[in-house]
Amino acid sequence: MNTKDSTCVPEGINIKDTGFGYTLSLISGKYKMIIMYYLSEHKIMRHNALKRSIGTISFKTLSMMLKDLEENGLILRKEYPQIPPKVEYSLTPRGLSLIPILDAMCQWGNANKEPN
Structure with missing residues (x-):
C-alpha cells in the first residue's frame, strides 16, 4: 500500500x-471491535447478552460504546415498545463493511501470534 x-x-x-x-x-x-465482532457472529444481540459475552466490560462502558457505534452509523439500535423494555443491536451495512478488516486482523494475529 x-x-x-x-x-x-x-x-x-x-x-x-x-x-x-x-x-x-x-x-x-478496548471494546468497539469486540462488540462489532460479536454482532457479526450473532446478527442480533441484546445488551445483557453482549455484556455476558464480553465479560470484562461494565454496564456503563458497554452503554457508552454502543451509543458511540450507533452515532457513527455502525450499529442499529432497535427498541420495542413493550414492558419490560426490549432493545436489540445489530450491524448496519456500514458496520458490516468493516467486518473484512476485523477478519484480516484475526488472520494476521493467528499467523503472527507468539506460541505460549
Missing part, C-alpha cells in the same frame, strides 16, 4: 485527517 504514488498517511498530513485516522476513530478503544 505504501508506494511512492499512494500512501495512507501522506507526508505533512496529520494522521487524524486521513482515511486511516478516520477509520481508527470509529473502531478504536
Whole structure:
C-alpha cells in the first residue's frame, strides 16, 4: 500500500485527517471491535447478552460504546415498545463493511501470534 504514488498517511498530513485516522476513530478503544465482532457472529444481540459475552466490560462502558457505534452509523439500535423494555443491536451495512478488516486482523494475529 505504501508506494511512492499512494500512501495512507501522506507526508505533512496529520494522521487524524486521513482515511486511516478516520477509520481508527470509529473502531478504536478496548471494546468497539469486540462488540462489532460479536454482532457479526450473532446478527442480533441484546445488551445483557453482549455484556455476558464480553465479560470484562461494565454496564456503563458497554452503554457508552454502543451509543458511540450507533452515532457513527455502525450499529442499529432497535427498541420495542413493550414492558419490560426490549432493545436489540445489530450491524448496519456500514458496520458490516468493516467486518473484512476485523477478519484480516484475526488472520494476521493467528499467523503472527507468539506460541505460549
